[in-house]
Amino acid sequence: MKLEPRAVPLQDAPPKRKVKTTQVVNGIETEVEIEVEDVPAGQWPPRASLRVLNHDIPRVDGPVKVSGAARYTHDVRVPGMVWARLLLSPLPRARVAALDLEAARAVPGVVHVLVVEREETGWLGQPVAVVAAETLEAAGDGLRALAARFEPLPWVVDHAAAVREGAPAVGRGANVGRPETDGDEARARAALSASATRVRATYTVPVQHHASLETHGVVVDYRGGEDAVVYCSTQYAQGFAAEAAKELGLKAGNVRGVVEHMGGGFGSKFGLDAQGLYACRIAKELKRPVHLMLDRRAEFLMSGNRSGTSMTIEAGCDAQGSLTGLVAEAWKHGGLGRGSLSGLPYCYKAGAHFRDVRSVRMHLDASRAMRAPGHPQASFGMESILDELAYAAGLDLVEIRRRNAAHPAWVRQLDRVAREIGWDQHPHRTQPGKPDREECIGIGFGISNWGSGGSSDCEAEVRIEKDGSVVVACAAQDLGTGTRMYMAAIAAEEFGLPVAAVTARLGDSRLPTGVASGGSVTTPSVAPAVKDACTRARGAFAAHLAQVLGRSAEGFRFGPDGVRHDGMTERLAWSKACGTLPAEGLSARGKWQESLQTRGVRCTQAAQVAVDPGTGRVRVLHMVCLQEVGLALNRLAVKSQIQGGMIQALGYALGEGRQLDSALGLQLNASFEEYKIPHALEIPRMTTLIDDDDTRNGVAGVGEPPAIPGASAIANAVHNACGARVRELPITPDKVLLALGKVV
Template structure:
C-alpha cells in the first residue's frame, strides 16, 4: 500500500510516497508527539547493575560446576610433535581433558590453543595444564608487517591460506585472490581513471599513514558456562549474537538447533569480538560433555589480549588531487593490513564513501603474520581509513590554499553531513582556530581538527517479537535480543510502550534467550534498526487484536474500533468509548497477543548513508610530547534515536575509544620472540578518567522512512572519526603532519624535531 510520508531532517523535509508492507504501520512522522520515544530514559536494568544483582555470564554458578582452562603454545610458529594428556587427567580434581590441536598441526601465533582441561577448582585446572606433555618443533616466524612483506620471509601459511573468520568480520575474499609470500591480494576497486584525474588536478598530495593493532579489551572476558542435560546443551555466554552462537554450536557439535539454548542476560561489552562459540566456547561444551558436569570457561586478561581478536594494523598510502576551486579529481588508496593469521584488513570504506570523487582506485592487501587473528572491531576498517583520508583532505586543502572545512564541504555529497560539519564548526569555534593556536605557555600549542564518519547498515529482516496485552492493561514483550550494555532491553520496552500507549513501567521485557523470538546479532550497528521495527509491528498487531476483542464485546465491526493513547473508541450509534484500562478489562483472562516479523526495508525510502563528523581541540606540549584532548564535538545522525540518553552514551563511549586509539592503545609484539610484550591493561594503555575530554554530543534526527521507527544504529559511526580529528588537530597545532597513531610523546617529539629542522616554528 502506497502512503505519503514526511522524510528528511530538520533542514530539509519533503513528502514522499512509499510502499508500506501489508500489516506494518507507516513510519513515525516527525510531528508525532511521542510520550516515551525520544525521552531520556534510564536503563530498565540500571538498578540491577548498580546493586550487583545483574548476573553476567561470568557470574553463573551451577551445582557441580567445573572450571575449564586452556593450554596455549607460546611459540609464534610451531608444529605439534606430540601431545599427551594422560598425566593431566590424573591430576587432583581433573574431570576432563581434550586436545585442541593434533600432532602434526601447525600453530601460527603465540597464544594459540593446544589443549583444555576441566577441574573442580580453577587452581586445579591451572595445575593440570602444567601436567600436559606437549612437544613442539619451532618454525621460523615473522610478526611485523614490514618483515612479512620481504621476499624470503617465513611463510605464515606454507600451503593454502587457512583463515578463521567469525560473524561480523570483513569479507576478505581470500579464496579467489592470489597470495604471494605472506601478501594476499589486492582486492581492487576502480572507478573512472585516476591518472587522468591527477592530470587535471591543480594540487596533488601523497602520504603514507600507519595505524596500530588495537584490542577490544571488553572488561568481561570471552567465555561461557556449558551444561548438558541428556542431549540438550544450555550455555550462558558472553556473546553479541545468541542466535549465531546457537547455530554454530549446533553445527559444530552436530546436534539439532532445537537442542541448543543460549542465554545472555547481561554482558560486559563486546565491540565486535564476541561472535560464535570460538575455540574456548566449543572447548567448554566438549569438556562438559566429557566430564558429565557443567563447565565454566572464561579467558583471563592475558589470553584475551593474545587470542580474542583485534583491530588489524594498516599501512595506507593515499594519493589525492583537486582542482584549484576545490573539487576532488582523483583519490587513490593502497593499503597493506596486518590481521595476524586473519585477512579482511581493508580500510577503504571512508575513501569510497565519504567524499565524492569520479576517479577512484583502491588496492587492498592482507599481510599475514604470526600474530593473534584480527576480527571485527567497532566499524571494521573505518577508524584507520578515516585517519588516512582526513589527513589527506587537510594536506590537499593546504596544497590548493583552501580552508580544510570549506574543501570538505565542496566535496561532501551528503546534505546531512554538510549541515553536521557546520554545526560542529560553530561549536568548536573553527573560524578562529588559527588564532587560538598559541597558548599562554610558549611550549604548549593548541590545534583544532576534523574528521567525517560514514556508516551503512539499516538493519534487516528476520527479527520477530511477541507482544502480550494483559487483562489489567499491562504489557509484555518477548524478543531474544542480547543487550551488550547499549540499552537494547530499554529500547525494546520503550518502543512497545510508545506504540501501545502504556506507561513504560507497566511493560515487562524478556530478552537474552534463544528460546525467545528470533533477534539479530549485535554487529554492524544493526541491533536497534533490526529489532525496533519488529517490536513496533508486534505491538501494533496486538492493539488490533485488542480492538477485535473489544469489538466483539461492544458488538461493533472490528474496523470501527480505534485504539489510541490510553483510549479505545468506536464511532457509531451509540458511540463507544473506554479508557485503556477499561477496554483491557473486557479481554479474556489470557489477554491478547501478537507475534510479528520485521517488514523489509522500504525500497523507496529517503536513502542515505549514516553520517557524522567530529571536531577535536587538543593541546600539545612540545617539550614533553604529551597530547591532551580538551574537547570533542560529535555531531551524528542516528535516525530517530529512541532513547537519547543511551544514544548519547554510545557516542561518548565511541569518542573515548577513539581518543584511546589515537593516543594510547598499541599491541606491541617483540620481534625476536614473537610474543606480545604488553598483554595486560596497563602497558596496553586504555584511556582512563583523567584522559576524558569534554564531549559535546549533537544528535541530528533523520526521518528516512526506511522502517516503521526510522531507527538506525550508532555504535560504530561514533568511533570512526575521532582519531582522524585528533590527529588533524595535533598536526594543526604543530604545523607538521602526523602520519601515525598512536600519537605517543615519541611521535610528537619527532614531529617537533622535523618542524624545527625545516626552519623554525610555523
C-alpha cells in the same frame, strides 16, 4: 478461546485529533494538548506526537546493572559445574615438544585434560590444551602441571618480515594476498598530474583490540540426556545454539542459547568460538556443566582485533580545493585473516581515483569485525591527506571538506560542528600553528558514514495478559545499547502505558527470530518487528473489544488515559480492558518492515587538543559530534552510544595498538596495564548532538559512525596545533617530538 492476531486495516487519510498527554519540557513532565493522527501499520507516529519514544528514557535494566544483580555469562553458576582454562601457544609458531598429561591429570581437583593441538602451532595464542577442574585454582595448577615445552619454528609477525623473499609461509598460499583494485589507475594518475596541488604520504594504523571487559566464553549446562542450555557472551544468541548442539551431538532444537546481559563485544563475539567448542566437548565427556571464560591475556591474544593498515595515498586538488584525483596503495594487517579497509576516498568525491589493497598475512590471531570494520583506517588516511592538501594549497580545513563531501548532510553538519568547536575564532584555519608556546591549541575534523539498515528476518512477539501486564519478546541480545529498554518503550508508546509496565525479554534462542548484532543492525531490525507486533496486537485487541462492547473495531484508541472509542464518551482503563480478555490473554507476532527503518547515517566530528611541544604530550580538550540517527528511540541511550564511540576513537588516536616483539614472538601489551584504553582523567569535554535536521521517521543503527572520525580529527588537531604531522597511530609523545624534529 485464543484470539488470532489480525492486521489493522489500512486507512487512506487518518483523521487528526487533539489529545492531552504528558511531555517532558525542560526536564519536567508537563501536560500538553497535541494534535496526533492515527497512523496506519508500517509507520512510526509523527515525532511531535511521541509520548515515550524520542525522549530521554532510563534503561529498564539499569537497576540490575548498577547493583551487581545483572547476570552475565561469567556469573552463571549451575550445580556440578567444573571450571576450565586454556593453555595457549606462547610463540607465533612452534612445535609442541612436551605436554605432561599424566601430571596434569594427577593434580587434585583436575577432572579432565583435553589436548586440542598436539603437533604444531601456527599463531601466537593458539589454544593447545584445556584443563577442567573442580575449582578455578585447581584448573590453573593443572595447566602448570602440563609443563608444556614449545620448540620455536620460524615465524613472521611484522610486515617487513612477512613480505621478505623466502619468508616463512603463513598457512597455504603466498603471504601477500592478491590485489583488490578499484578505479582506473591511468585516469587517476593523469588527473593527479594535472592537479594544481598534490601531496603524497604514508599513513599507518596499528592493530586495535576490542578489549571488551567481559572476556569471551561460555557456560555449557549439559548433564547428560537430550537437552542442554548454553550461556554465551555473544552478539548472536541464536547463532551459537546450533553450533553447540552439533558439538554436543544433540538435536538443534534441544539446545537453548541464553545471553541475558553481555559485557561488550564490539564485533568480536559471534558464534561459539574455539573455547565454546572445547567446553561442549568436555561437557559431553564428563556429562557435567563447564564454565570456560578466557582470561585477559587470552582475550588479547585469541579473540580477534581490528586489522592494522599501512596506506600510501597521493591526492591532488584544483585551485579551489576540489579533489581531482587520488591513488592509494594499501596493506592490511589482519594476522591469519584478511583484514578490512573501506574504500578511499571514503566519504568524499575525488574525481578520478584508484586503489590497490593487499592483505599481508602473519602468524597472529585473525582479525574480526570491530565497530565499523575498515572505516577508521580509511578515515585516518583520507582525513589526514585532506588536511595536508589544504595546508599545501592554503585552504580552510572546513571549506575543503564542505567542497568535497559526497553528501549534502555533511555540509550542514560541518557548519554546525565548526561553530560548536569555535572554528571561526581559531587562528590556524589554513596553516598549522607553530610549536612556540607551552600549550599549542589545535582543531581537527573528520566525517563518517554507515549503512545502518535492518534485517528482514527479525520477528517479535507481544503478549497482553488478562491482568494488564505486557511482555514483548525477541531473541536478539542487548549489547549494552539499550535494546531491552526500547523494546519496552515501543510497547509503552503503542499501548499508552508507562515503560515500567512493560517487560522486555530477549537474549534467548527460543524467542522469536532475532538478529546477529553486528554493523549497527540490531535497532533497525528489532524495533520495526516490535512495532509491527504492537500494531497487530492493538488490532487484535480492538477486534476483541468490538465484540465485547458491540462497537466497531476501527474506533478504538489506546492512550495514556486508557482505551477509548470514537463512539463512546467514557474511557476504559487499560486494566479493565485487559480484564475482558480470555484467560490466556492475547498475543501477536510482528515482522520487520522496511518502512519502519532507514539506512545511511552520516556523522561529523571535531576535536580540539592541546599539545605541549616540550614533552610531546597531547590532551584532548573538547570533542564535538553531530550525527544523523533517523528516529531516535531513546535520546539518552543514543547520546551515550555516540559518546562511547568517540571515546573509543580517542583511545585509537592516542593510546591503543598491539605491540609485538618480532624476534621473541611476544605481544608486549597483552594486558590492561600496557594496552592503554582511555580512563577518567583523559575524557574531554564532550558535545554530543543528535542531528534533528535528519527528519527521516525510521529507525537507524547508530553505533558505528561515531567510532570512526574521532581519531582522524584528533590527529589533524595535533598537526593543526603545532605543525607535528604524526602519520602513525597511536600519537604518543615520542612521535610528536619526532615530528617536531626535537628527537631524531
